[in-house]
Amino acid sequence: MSYPSTNFSPNETLRIVVLGGGFGGVYSAMYLEKKFKRYKNVEIILVNKENYFVYQPMLAEVVGGGVGLIDTVSSIRKLLPRTRLYVRDIESVDVEKQTVTLMPKYSHTPKVIEYDHLVVALGNVTDFRGISGLQEHALPFKNLADSIVIRNRVIDMIECAASESDVELKKSLLTFCIGGGGFSGTEVAAEVNDFAKKLAKNYPEIDPKLIRVILVHSKERLMDRELPESLSNYAGELLKKRGLELRFGQRLTTATPYEAIINEKERISCRTVISTVPSSPNPIVESLPLDKEKSKLVTDYYMQVQGRENIWSLGDCASIPTPDGKGRCPPTAQFAIREAKVLAHNLAAKVLGGSKKKFEFKALGMLGALGHKSAVAEFFGKIRISGFFAWLCWRGIYWMKLPGIDRKIKVAMSWLLDMVIPIEAVQLKMSPTQGIAKLHFEKDEIIFHEGDIGDFLYIIVSGRVSVQTTKDGHTEEIATLGSGEYFGEMALLNKNTRSATIVCLEPVDVLALKKSDFGELMANLGDLRESFEKTDKQRKEGLKKAS
């Protein structure tokens, strides 16, 4: 099939705007640069939050330190010398006016870009809403910052456990719970397990047997969507041997600061919950007035968005039919790269005239790293390998696919050094300013104890708590508090320790305001100060009566 021939002249200007800097967006721009090489009048713009492209398949290795912190990222400008890059958030897209509005940065005026063709490659985002406590307490695993945060968390827990004498607290610090046993969940669980155990060897205060890594997966085998049963089982056996605890047919249903809750019943005492489960559509894609299927933009065989001559889409945010029309292309990097090539061809054909191509591609194979120099792989739907040789394949293939020779050298160096130099547990702490944090607690959990050092004010969003004091060994409830009420301000206002224990009577959501932020607000908002002081007075009287 062909697009009608056009009279696109070398003097005409044309602007193609690509949204998103993942595999789909970057490779689209790369192929578009090639297609329009001789047309200097065609402008290609790419909009992305960061100025780098993240090589997702290697992120899990960052957790274990197998590759350096930023060895998995490449500068987009280097990859795309002819493309104009805007490092901005997207405010909105107007498909009628054919404009993209970018959020202001270091000014308050938004930037509006007009387009002739739009390529939407915004992927999806992590969204924990709807699963209680996950938003507040689970660590996501999607981008580079997530990997670094997880790495630092593991180091922090080991450090902290080393200086802790309370055995129960120590165990809780050394327990890591991961939700979701797909590719990324399995890889990150394997890396956390290896890294924590290797690291602990340097701490005489820690018995490595206390380290527990639990992988919770709702299906009956690991990577069930990605791998055939035999490889799945091999991976499961291997990880079990290395001490990973696998929970099949179970779900991570809640997280609190102190617990992971499985199947709404089993409460596991731990401080680290990682979730790879829910991926939501990008809010910008959701907002587009275009045909969608399961929140993905519906395209035809040529990746044109239904009913729009100048909007294209690919990658994880697009629903692209398979050539037989029976299914939809899977959301993987392999597919996104091939889609990009065909999309660029079709877009060029549309502009310059010429035949268009259907997207046709069969996955070459699947690879999953399992840490500790092992992996599982399947090629061409037939050849299945596992263990060290699969791991070598994994490294080799991904290394070859790394964009840019600089990146290849750096990653090779990292891998080399990693073999020679023993593990380093240096934390890269960035300023831990947190502002107003949201916390979720479950029934019977204690938010703080009488006598603790007071560092936060809590405002109840939902649920009820019991305020209790102990006198002569007797525990007495002096009040219950609910939604909209606050507690913890006494220790902050009067600068001493907590005067009561707070026990949750049901699942509770609170906002926690840091002592210093609380002080700032109090000092400067008269109404708020008055309101707090009134409550403080009443509560002091209440405490006096109670004692």
Place this chain on the structure above:
Amino acid sequence: MSYPSTNFSPNETLRIVVLGGGFGGVYSAMYLEKKFKRYKNVEIILVNKENYFVYQPMLAEVVGGGVGLIDTVSSIRKLLPRTRLYVRDIESVDVEKQTVTLMPKYSHTPKVIEYDHLVVALGNVTDFRGISGLQEHALPFKNLADSIVIRNRVIDMIECAASESDVELKKSLLTFCIGGGGFSGTEVAAEVNDFAKKLAKNYPEIDPKLIRVILVHSKERLMDRELPESLSNYAGELLKKRGLELRFGQRLTTATPYEAIINEKERISCRTVISTVPSSPNPIVESLPLDKEKSKLVTDYYMQVQGRENIWSLGDCASIPTPDGKGRCPPTAQFAIREAKVLAHNLAAKVLGGSKKKFEFKALGMLGALGHKSAVAEFFGKIRISGFFAWLCWRGIYWMKLPGIDRKIKVAMSWLLDMVIPIEAVQLKMSPTQGIAKLHFEKDEIIFHEGDIGDFLYIIVSGRVSVQTTKDGHTEEIATLGSGEYFGEMALLNKNTRSATIVCLEPVDVLALKKSDFGELMANLGDLRESFEKTDKQRKEGLKKAS
């Protein structure tokens, strides 16, 4: 001189607690490990905020990317295999009870450590209080996180300037102002200048001539305390040739989000202010009931704190007399390392009996890197060199002094790669959650314009602002607001753009609350919501009347 002989028996237990993990603390523990090698009953504890030791002299290179992000840090546990490390903040020290209390972490119970001997090596901290706007808007340059933040800021400014068409804003984004021309100020200014200009070459949208790096120094020459005049002058000439703007005899007096103010008069439009000037004593040192001189602990020739048999101090937080008794030892890494050796000797002599040593040391030389493969150096107070050869010396000497062979290999690799592989401008963004920010503005500055997108609520801490609207080309003041009042809530409550312009009538300090945080507080604090809604209603009526 000797300490009296003791009967310290191999069965007796003794605990030495070292506070601080900089050069003074880490090297003290290192020498103490050697001195007490045969005494397994002597416990050495080190308390530090991080689990790594930062090699300060190389931090400036992190800014320019000459060494990798974490190549300048070493794991303390590896450096000190026999020392027990606590990675905690210090809550307090009780010199009467001989205890150190550590802040709780992942629990609410503080940890108390008893000591027999205490070594205080807490250095100093960055403290911008007292210089208006610095606390709020200047970037410090003291630790690893600071270097990374500065590096990211430079990248961010170049990125942002590239997509900006307003020439004035572009210039402002490309101006960097550094306060303080000592060693670290000069090094960081040189690195920022080199890095920004090299980087800009990859951005066709940026004319490198627009990049301005200004170094403001209160004295008449660079590094006046550290280097002789001839070398100082050489360094100054060299940096001038590379386009650095040197301002001698001037002071950075104020910073705002949009300006650096010099000598209280000259206003330079810029978005990046770096200050290396004020270093304050560590608050824990300040709190100790011991003799101090300029906030430093006064010790004798043997580094024992005056009047205390079991408290020792060294490094930047100690005031140690020079052997002639006329001066005080300078606060440099060179001295701290030598002090550590003598301190360990004396502490061992005190415990085991034996002769004690006076601290005597003459600096071998001084080295200062100037970026771009150049440096200045002075050895033995006589030999002075500069340029490329001095830079080779600088690299060679610091490389030799890097602790640990692993670190040496990694840094050598980084340097090697840096020569082969062109500069990379990949930002390592961590989650930019900010909570409640403090901002400082000067007279006539505009906090926001009518029609801007509303993203913050502002609470006035001090100063007065004018609220202005424009109608038919006429600007009208509809109100003035002062301390304790707030503005900006209308755009947040009513979800549209700013309905007025806010101009500062005098220097103004405000708290800025992010839209999302504001929403959370509003939704959950009834009193606050009522107060805001009342004000909102009044203001809407006011606006109606004005129009």
